[in-house]
Amino acid sequence: MRSPSLHGHGCRTHEERARLDAQEIKTAVARQDAERAAAEPPFVNRRDPALAVGPDGRPAVSRRAPLWADIPDENWNDWRWQLSHRVNDLEEIEQVLNLTDEEREGLSAPDKFRVDITPYFISLIDPDDPNDPIRRQVIPLGREQQAFTAMMEDSLAEDRHSPVPGLVHRYPDRVLMLVTTQCASYCRYCTRSRIVGDPTQNFNRKDHEAQLDYLRRTPQVRDVLISGGDGLTLAPKLFESILRGLREISHIEIIRIGSRVPVFLPQRIDDELCATLEKYHPLWINLHFNHPNEITPEVSRAVDKLTKAGLPVGNQSVLLAGVNDCVHIQRALVHRLVENRIRPYYLYQCDLVEGSGHFRTPVGKGLEIMEGLRGHTSGYAVPTYVIDAPGGGGKIPVMPNYLISYSDHKVVLRNYEGYITTYEEPPTYDRHDEASCRFCQSQRAEPGQSGVLGLLEGERMWIEPKGFSEIHTRGNTEAHRLQDPSKWVPFGVGAIEGQAQAAGQLRVLEGGDPAPPVAPPSAATPPAVAPPSAATPPPKPEYGPGEEPRPRDGEPTGSAHGELL
Template identity: 55%
Template sequence: MELFKDVNPLDWEDWHWQMRNRIRTKEALAKVINLTKEEELGIKKSSGKLGLAITPHLATLMDPNDPNCPIRRQFVSLGLEFQNSPHEMSDPCAEDRDSPVPGLVHRYPDRVLFLATESCAAYCRHCTRRRLVGDKSAVAAPSKFDQAFEYIKANRKIRDVLISGGDPFMLEDENLEEILKNLRAISHVELLRIGTRIPVSLPQRITEDFVRMLKKYSPIWLSIHFNHPKEINKRTKLACDMLADNGFPMGSQTVLLKGINDKPYIMKRLMHELLEIRVRPYYIYQCDPVKGTAHFRTPVATGINIIEKLRGHTSGYAVPTFVIDGPGGGGKIPVSPNYMLSQAKGKYVLRNYRGKIYTYIE
């Protein structure tokens, strides 16, 4: 790639270099891909909002001549983002309403969402937290989370903390460690989880020192955002290998996106390739009705059909759960094909993946 052809390999593997050299302007991006009018309009309009940010690693994955390249579609803004659609909201999951203290969302009885940062390595155009995420420092003052820690300490029913953002892996090692150390010191917190997109957007961030630090606070479960097979490559596999080899269980979170991964054969390939890099397919999300994302959303029937084409047609480990986040704070609601056709006293009429009918008698 012309823009990065003279980069020293040691610099390329330095995640700080990757961050310093992100593509942030139309002029820089034009050296990587042949921009369409729709992309140029989107970049212009997104300035000062959820702006353009693409790591050099991601840039190498983009097809310069294909506007429908799944990497381009996810990370390059389009003018369509600025068309208003009915039923869209800035906070469709009502996280702000369910936030008892800054940086914490408490919706489910035994678990909380801990928002550790507002920064990401690259900005997904379908981001459900686009009201929060953007060009803000990934360095938090030590006192920023004091209220969150105190709230968790005071609520003994909380046994599970999901650390998210932004992307928590954007924090420097010592800053993320401070959060982990404080949470591990709370006796009733049994489970720590971290949601990240870093193995896709910035795999160079997964260093030996970083993994060694994380391991001190094991077990930590990782939820990694993967949307398309094109995101999986040797460098991403290396990052996932380092995490898996050090005992970190990994699950995937995938957003169903129109024209990107809404075909059953694409989703099946993604699920198979995730298993090969030791990431267990976990969730497929219906794209949230967040403002500016109507062009990404598919009919709900599309997601149900994908599950129909996976269940029974491939390994059970390759079949995630399709969910819709109930608008207005309803939480994750699983949606699946109907395999139970009727139910009477002690008798169930069932359909298998081939459409054959069976009766089960209790």
């Protein structure tokens, strides 16, 4: 306690002194904290692959083939240098890898699909291992030239389903936009080997303009996937002009980039590119890794930049014999992907495309892999296994069966361990009220493509193959006494069948026609179920070209514009 005499001198009051003491204590504590923090090493997240360091304490780097040992880092890390120093013939490749006879044969084939490999990517290959999984993806074998049953040049009929060159409009609301035929390196199993790598087939500004023009005229498209080839190999200004052209179309909601550049040429993902990409959100990117060996420190840093620029990153792999046809390789791959914040998206069955015969596996291998992923690892790490339909039907998901059986009130399910359980169904269910749901009332048109959902939603009762009715009349062109068309009109379902039977054949619906404007929601229309009657003539259809007749808003499917005869 201080001497009261001090008070008598009137220098400081007791309260003042206490306040100053408290301040001093505070300052001293803050100083101590700062000193302690300075003495402690800064926190380093060792699990973040983008921060991996090498033995020298600098950012980790992957192997570089001895051929390029003397190249300054400045060049090696420059994507333009990598692109202009790609290797593409037997002599060059032989300086990096010890080639087998079959590889020599493949590299010498006169009409082979283009070979071009970045120095970075070929350096990842073990020069002495003929089965190296990266090697198998980019070094041709003599077998590549062999034909196989069902092989096609364009097995997905992409060029057939493109209204303008390079724009594939297969699904109702999204398109594939091929902007170049060039890639950073070339995959031997490429689905688009018919045009990819061939500069004479390349797309120019005029093609891009035609693609954009189609999109401006097609408001049903809300999602554009930029692919090729690989858009990220384009000159930066040209690529940006495409992004801008797309963003000027108001009905395009999301843009996706499909690219293998971060795999072959991670140096390309620089700050400048990311700053450009950021301007065009919402933007997604899907990469293409097939094997864990492809995920290097350079890749981790590139993907880190993409995610920091706000792009969700996904991956699609192709199931390839001799590369990744193994549950455990796939598991390692998906684990490496999610560690790098890349979401496994698709695992593709290898397409029936020329050159890919020796890469194909039975579908059962894919199912076995899915069996080994689902439940055995994080749901986030499990891709969807798909077969891209030969002939152009789009991706069809396939998976092991988990639903074992069912009754009218129970389903029997099994899990990944073989545990079998039952799910008791609700005894009653208040069905969703479409009439009062504003999403049901303002749904997007899917002209001619409502498919099985259209069956479920009561738009129609069945789907017939083209020519089905003609074949089944067996040459009888006039209806006989038992053939009253009203017999095959399902009461309360859909619109088109009754009319189709009366007219003798189904109207052929074509996708891709401009979507008619969506009618405003109206829950007020009174229900009007008209019983079938062959005497009433069909009113003029109220739907646009390519659109399927639908019940009016709020109207039960039974009346369906009065088209049920």
